[in-house]
Amino acid sequence: MNEDKILLNSVPMDEIENAIENIKRTESSRINATPDNAHEGLTQLVMTIIELLRKLIEKQAIRRVEAGSLTEEEIERLGETLMKLEMKMEELKEIFNLTDEDLNINLGPLGNLM
Numbered sequence: 001m002n003e004d005k006i007l008l009n010s011v012p013m014d015e016i017e018n019a020i021e022n023i024k025r026t027e028s029s030r031i032n033a034t035p036d037n038a039h040e041g042l043t044q045l046v047m048t049i050i051e052l053l054r055k056l057i058e059k060q061a062i063r064r065v066e067a068g069s070l071t072e073e074e075i076e077r078l079g080e081t082l083m084k085l086e087m088k089m090e091e092l093k094e095i096f097n098l099t100d101e102d103l104n105i106n107l108g109p110l111g112n113l114m
Contacts, residue, residue, distance in 0.1 A: 043096050047089075048103045052114065054085050 061078050064070050070078065093099065105113045 044098060044102055045105075047092060047096065047098055048105050048113065050092075051089060051103045054089060055114065057085075058082055 061082060065075055065078070093103075103114070
C-alpha cells in the first residue's frame with residue numbers, strides 16, 4: 001500500500017498534467033457512436049477512410065513525379081485530379097460539419113491516425 005504512495009509521489013506534476021491532457025484529447029478524437037447518432041459516427045469513419053486514402057494517393061503521386069516516371073501531361077492531370085479531390089473533401093467536411101481534427105481518429109496506443 002505504501003509503495004503505491006511512493007510511486008505516485010515520485011511522478012512530477014507536469015507529467016500528470018500532460019497525461020490528463022492526453023486523455024482529454026483522446027476522448028474527444030474517438031468516434032462516439034450511440035443509437036441516436038450512429039449515422040454521424042459512420043459518416044466520420046467513412047470520411048476518415050476517404051481522407052486517409054486521398055493522402056496516400058497524394059504521397060504516391062509525389063513519389064512518381066520525383067522519380068520522373070510521368071510525362072508532363074500525366075503530371076498536369078494528376079495535379080488537377082488531386083486538387084479536385086481535396087476541394088471535394090473540403091466540401092464534404094463542410095456539409096457534414098467535420099473538421100480535420102475530427103478525421104484524425106485516435107487509435108489508442110498507436111496514436112492518431114494522421
